[in-house]
Amino acid sequence: MTEILDCRGQRCPLPVIALARRLPELPVGATLRVLADDPAAATDIPAWCRMRGQHYLGSPETHAFDVRRDV
Amino acid sequence: MGVSEAYFDTASAAPLHPAARQALAAALDDGWADPARLYSRARRARQLLDAARGATAEVLGVRPDELSFTAGGTAAAHAAVLGALAARERVGRGLVHSAIEHSAVLHAAERHVAAGGTAHEVGVDRLGRVDLAAFADAAAQPGTALAALISASHEVGTVQPVEAAGEACAQHGVPLYVDAAQSVGRVPLPFGWSLLTASAHKWGGPPGVGLLVVRKGTRFVQTGPSEERTDRSTDLPAIVAAAASLRAAQAEAAALAERHRVLVDRIRATVAATVPDVEVVGDPADRLPHLVTFSCLYVDGEALLHALDRRGFAVSSGSSCTSSTLTPSHVLVAMGVLSHGNVRVSLHRDSTEADVDRFLAELPGIVADLRAEAGVVDL
Ligand SMILES: Cc1ncc(COP(=O)(O)O)c(C=O)c1O
Secondary structure, three states: OOEEEEOOOOOOOHHHHHHHHHHHHOOOOOEEEEEOOOOOHHHHHHHHHHHHOOEEEEOOOOOEEEEEOOO | OOOOOEEOEOOOOOOOOHHHHHHHHHHHHHOOOOOOOOOHHHHHHHHHHHHHHHHHHHHHOOOHHHEEEEOOHHHHHHHHHHHHHHHOOOOOOEEEEEOOOOHHHHHHHHHHHHOOOEEEEEOEOOOOOEOHHHHHHHHHOOOEEEEEEEOEOOOOOEEOOHHHHHHHHHHOOOOEEEEOOOOOOOOOOOOOOOEEEEEHHHOOOOOOOEEEEEOOOOOOOOOOOOHHHHOOOOOHHHHHHHHHHHHHHHHHHHHHHHHHHHHHHHHHHHHHHHOOOEEEEOOOOOEOOOEEEEEEOOOOHHHHHHHHHHOOEEOEOOOHHHOOOOOOOHHHHHHOOOOOOEEEEEOOOOOOHHHHHHHHHHHHHHHHHHHHHHOOOOO
16 A cells, blocks of 8 residues: 655645655655645656655656655 | 845846946937937937947847847747747747747747647756757647747756757748847857847846847748837837947957856856755756756755845745745756755856855855754755
């Protein structure tokens, strides 16, 4: 089951910070779904994954972003 | 000159060049009459306008009758896009443009779409360079009436492949419009375009003066007020100042670019080395000489901008929290680079090495303090 991190209503960089706090607490291979409606999240979540060597899986629906812990 | 702080936002507006100030004062005394009238004072105003047009055209390497003055870079961009499209309606109503055009061009595109036209946006790579193959492809589509490509990104500095795009467009008889606001008076202009615009306050001229060049043989109709053709309502003193400062800026451009290139290289290298978790964006080599952009992970762009302002550094930011619409810069989004914690530094002719070094010395502490306040150290 994918854990959900609800960051709706938060302005960037808060959703990215929440993601950075939560993802390392999950096992490698686990997926986290970040819900964020700040328009910057769609750019900044994939960018964070690239900078941190994590895997951005895509956006299954508006304001939802799936990230897999790779490292 | 009233710029005692380290002013690093030349890409928005350059401080007035001394040549502009001097010409403005002279033209206010001498150039206030209506240049369309027939008495001697009007003829004097007409001479000033003609001289300004001639000098500006010479710097741009175009004919004086290909150049008109507008009420700014935004007005020039609208006139170029909508005027070229209107003139080619018989061919089609398709506009092709890069994803990183200035909002002035994007707004003109929106207006074109609202009026029943189409717009095809072409993406850029991670460094902010347009996908040339996709651009050429889009230009080749039947119904494409105009293609627009910025000369170099106003946000990240990456120079665009204008000449190659122009060649591709020419093969299909499509005119290329180039928004050269960040290049004119600073770097040599590319060839291969049909329409070009610029903005005087980017090179040290006064605000509210734009340039529109329509090369001979390019279909074009005037879409806005038709005053400029008769030069009735132009801001003559401002135009005279724009022309004088463009000539002065052009004369200094090569030496200034060399100096700025060194300082920007230093900023790029030092920021990457001294600020943890920073992304310096844009092409490191093929870029405007005076401009650099970077993003600091976990930092609020607005807080960073204010913290820098308190230390006497004026910079701009593409972060969403600093924009009136609360959306991140469409340029950073198109590149897929971090958009929060973003800072754009752009230098002017009086920016000093000491200003830059003070900025580089203070930035790591400012970013560290903001991260500590937000509790995001070691994330
Ligand atoms: C690339 C570019 N195009 C157009 C403009 C608009 O020019 P102006 O401020 O004169 O309306 C600007 C300035 O913001 C710019 O940087």
